[in-house]
Amino acid sequence: MSRLVRAVVLLGMLLIAQGAAAQTLRLVGDAWAPYADVSLLNDGLSTDLIRTALGRAGYTTEYEQVPWARAIHGVGEGRYDVLINAWYSEDREQIGEFSQEYLVNRLRFLKRKESTVDYQNLTQLHPYSIAVVRSYAYSPAFDNDTNLKKVPVASFSTAVRMLAAGRVELTVEDEYAAKVALGREPAEVRDNVEFLPRSLSENGLFILVSLKTPGHDKIVADFDKAIAAMKADGSYDKLLKLHGL
Template identity: 60%
Template sequence: MRRWIRIMGVAGLLLISGANAAERLRLVADPWAPFTDVNLPNGGLATDIVSTALARAGYVTSYDQVPWARAILGLGEGRYDVLVNAWYTDERTRIGHFSGEYLLNRVRFLKRRDAPFDSWTPSMLHRYQVGVVRGYAYSPGFDADAQVRKVQVQNFSIAARMLAAGRIDLILEDEYVARNHLALEEPDVRDALEFLAQPLSENSLHILVSLKRPDHARVVERFDAAIAAMKADGSYYELLRRHGF
């Protein structure tokens, strides 16, 4: 009898340990201030919202910050559980389960101040070189337009310097991200650039949960419910205020 009790006790501990492990999530994002950045309070606005919602949903989280391509690869391979900052694309549904929208990003073009245009049309873009961050999605129409001469770069700061130097004609970025980066640039870069008024798109921001997790649908369901509860009790809007939004 005592041996049976000991066996049952060990089995119970293993079950508890397994349950605890299942409730842990490895979050990942690329540096994308002011939304995701380890140098900002609580990792930036998006990281703060996501980690707070997942904690309310009953999960313990850890966070890694890596380049975008590595984050996507790691999520697809199951080395990470949750990509914090994902715009929707059909291609990404092959590796992850999207949550509902928890933020909205406004994507805008930037040009040199001395460029002889103040607006854009889809056909006009075919005449210019546009700097884009490798692996990013901007809008379905723009991403699929093979006639746009897209110059892939590693990050926005490189694109901004290339634009200021006249090596490309336009760049794209979320408005808040661009303003955050430009504030850190040298005046010869920052003061040389300006936004075009018409945005390219407004993209909803989601978490993307790796399909390698058998419970990916449950994670998304609990996250979405937590976001709804945070909006209902006002804590969601308090986070926006704390981060200056």
């Protein structure tokens, strides 16, 4: 092989490598089983769905699990490209572009078993303290109700332990995520709390692509198209069953 041919081949390989590197997306999320957790199969359901969809769309990905506040701050700064497990809120549109929903979460309140708290509307809950995770968006009505006594905490584990100890009167979390998390708590925590019958809301789960990521609109469009194709060919449902949902 001549030097010229070798040079052309080497240049082509370099261009291919650079193109591949340009398509690598930095995914980020917090530990939120069963949706995202590095201790779970394929890092959790959301991570698996998103990684599969983006892979089918031609992207490579790398995933990092960090606390929620760091994840969303990192997306805003452009240190990460894709927040994998975001609920919609208007303020987040200032830092990223939302996909279409790829899952739906059912949010439910939890109380101590001996508590007589009832919930039919948010006004009924104004007298009670409610532990909420910092930077989480729950529902527009809940988030914007300034009469609710919200107690910010770092995680659901902290919230439910405060609830069991009587330091707050309620907390709120996605139903599946709460059930998984409660299974990891001591018996004196999980055996002393229960769900209220009525859910707060059903929220769509989205990816949020940083506005500082080049081609963020195309990434969103490619992801939405890939999720739709997965639902059509049955691979979406297979992944849900694989993760026990």
